[in-house]
Structure formats: C-alpha cells, structure tokens
Amino acid sequence: MNSSTGTAPRRGVVALAVSLVVVLAAGSATLIVAVANRRTPFRNSSFGVVTCAAPQLPGETVNVTLSDRGNAMMGRGPMMVTLQADPSTVRGGQVSFVVHNQGGLAHELIILPLPADGPGTRPTGADGKIGESQSLGEASKSCAQGVGDGIAPGSTSWVTVSLKSGRYELVCDEPWHYAAGMLDVLTVH
Secondary structure (H helix, E strand, O other), X not given: OOOOOOHHHHHHHHHHHHHHHHHHHHHXXXXXXXXXXXXXOOOEEOOEEOOOOOOOOOOEEEEEEEEEEOOHHHOOOOOEEEEEEEOOEEOOEEEEEEEEXXXXXXXXXXXXXXOOOOOOOOOOOOOOOOOOOOOOEEEOEOOEEOOOOEEOOOOEEEEEEEXXXXXXXXXXXXXXXXXXXXXXXXXXX
C-alpha cells in the first residue's frame, strides 16, 4: 500500500460506489418487475388513482356511482355509503351497468329482484352480508366485467344482464354496506 498516494482509501470508495449502484439497479429492476407483473394494475397508490373505462356495451346503459364518506370504519359515527343509478328507469331487454367506485373503500354491485317488503328490507347475517342467491348479475371486478373481489377505489366494473319489466334492487353487499343503506331501485318498463 502506498500511503503517500492514498490508493487504498480510494479503492474502498470506488468499491462502495459500485456496490451502491448495483444495489440501486437491482432494486429498480425488482420494482419494475413487480409493477409489470402485479395482478391488477388498477389500485390506489401514493401517486394517485389509476382508473379505467368500460368498453362499448350492448343495450341500455345504467351508470352506477358508489361512494362512501365519514369515519365509520374508525368507530366514529355511522357509515355513510351511497349507491346511485342513473337513469333509474330503463326499457326491458339487455341492460348494461357501468359501475364507478368514487369512494375510499372497495364496493360492488349486485342486481336483485326488489323484495315484496320494499327496498332495504333484506335480512343481514352476522357477517353483515345479505343472501345473494337471487342475484341476476354482479359487477365486482376492478377494471373488468363480472364477479371479483370488489371494485377498488377509483376503478370501474361492468356487467350486462337481460331484465324483464319490474323493479330491481341494486345493492352493495360488502359487509354492512347494505345495512347502512347502500342501495337503489331500478324500474324496468
């Protein structure tokens, strides 16, 4: 080692810098692979909401907006959830539902015949959910059609069903959402 030129400390700094570059490159590559391979690219992040749009769908279109607000999840008051269908009256036949989640929680849309007792009268189980055995269709898959694990905040889902004349209850059956009033009525002529 030549103490007058300081080559040993310089080599250590160079080795440290090379190690740092390798670690950063490996970390960046891991992040890129993780982002490219994630199952659903449509989720909230600290960089904002990634959204999607439904494709062109057949029949009449009903736009459904799902939202939530308040501090119910923290035990600070009643759950404030809404489900709003627009329009609320359509012709019979093929009806496409385009469902957008504007809330901060996962939601879903289940289409059911309206109960004889009226809207909001279905019994809720101990798990906070209602029976879905009469379901005519469901939109609960983020940025896709049909059944999934819930529509992520900021995402859209869709479903097309054939409906006869009558009244239908549109509900969110995430735990306790129906009991909190997350429903609307659709009339089909």
